[in-house]
Amino acid sequence: MKVVERTGAQGAEKFYLIAVVQGLFLTLGHVIKNLFNPKRMSVVFYPEQKKALPPATRGRHRLMKREDGTPRCTACMLCATACPAECIHIKAEESPDPNIEKRPEKFDIDMLRCVFCGFCVEACPLDAIRMDIPDVTIADYTRESLVYSKEFLMNHDNKDVVTGYNPPRPVQLTHGPHARP
Ligand code: SF4
Numbered sequence: 001m002k003v004v005e006r007t008g009a010q011g012a013e014k015f016y017l018i019a020v021v022q023g024l025f026l027t028l029g030h031v032i033k034n035l036f037n038p039k040r041m042s043v044v045f046y047p048e049q050k051k052a053l054p055p056a057t058r059g060r061h062r063l064m065k066r067e068d069g070t071p072r073c074t075a076c077m078l079c080a081t082a083c084p085a086e087c088i089h090i091k092a093e094e095s096p097d098p099n100i101e102k103r104p105e106k107f108d109i110d111m112l113r114c115v116f117c118g119f120c121v122e123a124c125p126l127d128a129i130r131m132d133i134p135d136v137t138i139a140d141y142t143r144e145s146l147v148y149s150k151e152f153l154m155n156h157d158n159k160d161v162v163t164g165y166n167p168p169r170p171v172q173l174t175h176g177p178h179a180r181p
């Protein structure tokens with residue numbers, strides 16, 4: 001076995017100041033190049049510019065609506081049960097529609113606890129909850145305002161267009177009161 005001794009820095013290399021100055025000049029060179037040719041910079045000027053999000057991004061939640069504007073949700077609690085962060089709180093009430101047993105009187109999602117796992121979307125048998133609003137700036141000044149209510153979650157135009165995270169569901173209801181277009 002041959003033992004190779006470590007030699008360490010030699011001569012001028014021992015003066016780390018030289019390497020520091022070389023590094024500073026390298027950085028300065030990049031700064032000057034980018035100043036005169038900003039197009040070559042791989043920088044997004046947020047918030048004026050926004051990057052296109054990948055199609056499967058898990059965005060902000062929304063509750064889907066039926067054609068008459070009522071929630072598609074039947075308060076089955078599957079999403080709340082699947083949620084690992086226990087941040088979905090649903091209070092059920094009787095539906096006036098005899099074909100539908102229940103509907104949510106209250107449907108809150110505590111966004112401060114949500115981990116954006118998407119389990120709620122996957123658990124829902126009715127495609128009543130989606131995470132496809134491309135909003136990555138979920139921030140506010142109070143904790144209360146980050147508990148999204150049913151009214152807030154339903155405040156969107158209900159174009160039934162898949163724009164984001166929408167996993168396949170085991171059951172696709174094509175007829176009956178829970179059918180979707
Ligand atoms: S994305 Fe995950 S953590 Fe957030 S509400 Fe849905 S199941 Fe809960």
Ligand code: SF4
Pocket residue numbers: 072073074075076077078079080090123124125126127128129
């Ligand atoms: S799983 Fe779907 S239908 Fe059931 S409570 Fe959640 S959103 Fe409503």
